Amino acid sequence: LMVGCSSGGNTSAPAAGEGGSGQAASTDEQEIQAKIGVVGFLSGSGAAYGEAQKAGLELALGELNEANKGKLKIELKFEDSAGEKEGAINAVNKLINQDNVVAIIGPTLSGEMFAAGPVANEAETPIFGISNTSEGINDIGEYVFRNSLPESIAIPTAMKAAVEKNGLKKVALIHASNDDFSVNGYKVMKATAEKLGLEITGEATFANGDVDFSAQLTKLKQTNPDALLVSALYKEGSMVVKKARELGFTGTILGGNGFNNPKVFEIAGPAAEGLIVATPFSPEKKDDKVQAFVKAFEAKYNKKPDQFAAQAYDSLYIMSQSLLAAGKAEREELRGQLAQLRDFTGVSGKLSFDEKRNPIGDAVVVVAKEGKFVPFE
Ligand code: PYR
Structure with a gap:
């Protein structure tokens, strides 16, 4: 069924939003359509991690799709792993084989990444950890990335x-x-x-x-x-x-x-x-980028973002930057661009990446005071 689509002759440039798999003739003009999978701890004992990540990603999604209009449109497909290795493996398999995503963000826990990262790596699909802080995450393989500070x-x-x-x-x-x-x-x-x-x-x-x-x-x-x-x-x-x-x-x-x-x-x-x-993130940090993020987050969700929301938010900016540089939503090209990432300044600070794609950055030390974390000074 072709609705509003001119069939046959390729005389006019395709309208933005049509096509979508990078097959059209005039690639310069065409908006890149990128479907990204997200695997999060969205239910169960650690659901607040996944909820924070989803909130950060959806905030970034709105901002990016507005800013990149005509150039790049990202769609997010969320899957709940419930913090289980088996759940993460199933979600990754589904996103890669059924939903045909260009990349995956998550899963939330290091243990889930140790289980599901090899599946994505084997399928040559970039997988990007946003809260995996254990040693050895990047050793899983060349398709495995993270912005979470170890x-x-x-x-x-x-x-x-x-x-x-x-x-x-x-x-x-x-x-x-x-x-x-x-x-x-x-x-x-x-x-x-x-x-x-x-x-x-x-x-x-x-x-x-x-x-x-x-x-x-x-x-x-x-x-x-x-x-x-x-x-x-x-x-x-x-x-x-x-x-x-x-x-x-x-x-x-x-x-x-x-x-x-x-x-x-x-x-x-x-x-x-x-x-x-x-x-690496504190909503109290006196930094323009951080404060703009905190303000936008509070406007949308009526609460302050935590570190899980912040790193999730940053990850979609990294994806967007890398997809635009790749010029198409294809796994191998995206992997190449992500691997070239050397510096990135996000709301969770300035990160650089070593040759094994491990992030290096500064941590802030915070202390709990009257119901929130404040700088430990
Ligand atoms: C991890 O699983 O790596 C976390 O930092 C929660």
Whole structure:
């Protein structure tokens, strides 16, 4: 069925928006149509991560499609992985084989990327992590990218600041042992503690889905640490923080990227006060680009963006820039452009990329104060 489409002779330039697979004769004039898949943790225990990412992407989508009118139109296709490896693999397969997307943004968790990244890589489809902070993400293959600042940069920055300002000497560690991101964060925390000459008084683990952390925290408290280092996603992490305070632990609590979501304040309540986290993004940053983003986000959603929203927002700008440079919505050309990315300044800061496509950037250290994260100074 051809509606409003002139059949036969190619005498006039095709109208913008028609065609779409880059097959038409006058490619100069034609708007590039790019369908991008998104795999997010949109339901379940970490749904607030996926919701923030979706919000950031949809804000960027509106801005970009307006700014690029006549040149590039992006369509986003969202799939929910529910934070599960299997869910991420299924979503990636569907987006590549059924929806024929040019690239995929996500999945949310490092563990999901370790599972689903190889599928996209094998299918020669660019896959772009926006919240995968573990070591080794880019080692999956040449089609795997990310703009999320690795924990190996963020955590040491936060720990150094905490040692200097709070005078830490002894630390205890607790982490989720069945989540790749939490395990990696724990390893970075431990290595950093050793490097900084801190004494490790004790270690404990739990599993995602656990709700009772009393036994582990009681034991750790008895080792008398100055700080508790928590590597976890927001749900379990916030419950750990809450329980530690209930048990009377008054020292410093420091966490990784999993805590960069306002749900922390909902779950931990006043116990969140003083929690130290490193992030590449703070809505409080006095920077024109950041403030314009925060204003637009608040206008659309009536709340401030978090780090997950910010990196999602930036990722679509990177995609747009790379698609325009490629001049067409094709996987191989897009991969080539993404691989050439060396510098990018977004709302989550200035990033450069090493030869393995790993982002390098600065982390800001924030501290929870009266229901929000403010600079730790
Ligand atoms: C990760 O899974 O890598 C996060 O930072 C949450």
